[in-house]
Amino acid sequence: MADTNFLLSYFTDRNLIQQKIATKYIESSFEGKSTIHIPETTLTELVYVLTSVYNRPVSEIKLMIHAIDRTPGIFIDGVDLFQIFSLWPDPVKDWGDALLAVQSSYLNAGVLSFDRAFQKQLTLAGILNEKI
Numbered sequence: 001m002a003d004t005n006f007l008l009s010y011f012t013d014r015n016l017i018q019q020k021i022a023t024k025y026i027e028s029s030f031e032g033k034s035t036i037h038i039p040e041t042t043l044t045e046l047v048y049v050l051t052s053v054y055n056r057p058v059s060e061i062k063l064m065i066h067a068i069d070r071t072p073g074i075f076i077d078g079v080d081l082f083q084i085f086s087l088w089p090d091p092v093k094d095w096g097d098a099l100l101a102v103q104s105s106y107l108n109a110g111v112l113s114f115d116r117a118f119q120k121q122l123t124l125a126g127i128l129n130e131k132i
Contacts, residue, residue: 001038004045011064012054029073038068040099042076047095058089091124093117101127 009018010026012115021102026048028034043065050056050064062085069076080102088098104111113119122129 001039002042004042004049006051007038007046007068011050026071026074030071032073035047036072036074038074038076042075043079044096044099052125075094087125092121097121101125104128 005018005102006022006025010022011013013019026038043054047061047065048112051058051063059094065076065081068074083102083105084095084098087101088095092098092101097115100111101122105127108128110130111118111122112130112132113122114132118131119131
């Protein structure tokens with residue numbers, strides 16, 4: 001199970017020793033020698049840190065996530081990336097909100113939010129939301 005720091009070390013040069021170690025694990029998965037699971041919470045934190053701390057553009061982050069998702073032996077758990085990428089960053093601007101929107105769609109449940117901008121984004125996406 002990979003945490004956010006593991007992925008940050010892999011995708012950035014913040015710590016070259018950790019990057020080298022993370023790369024070995026990723027390569028081991030690619031070669032079929034091991035598996036790595038990445039929970040949805042890790043991806044949510046990864047997106048947040050890459051955008052807010054490292055100022056990486058969303059397009060670059062999407063490529064990173066796609067690359068990891070296509071790596072044999074790596075499993076992203078609890079996330080339908082196709083559905084999230086169909087919403088994020090347009091019309092739903094925030095990764096966490098896009099995740100919530102996808103989950104609410106699966107449950108056919110309306111989203112309860114006081115965030116008017118998010119409500120508008122949900123409406124544009126055709127997702128139920130309660131006007132509260």
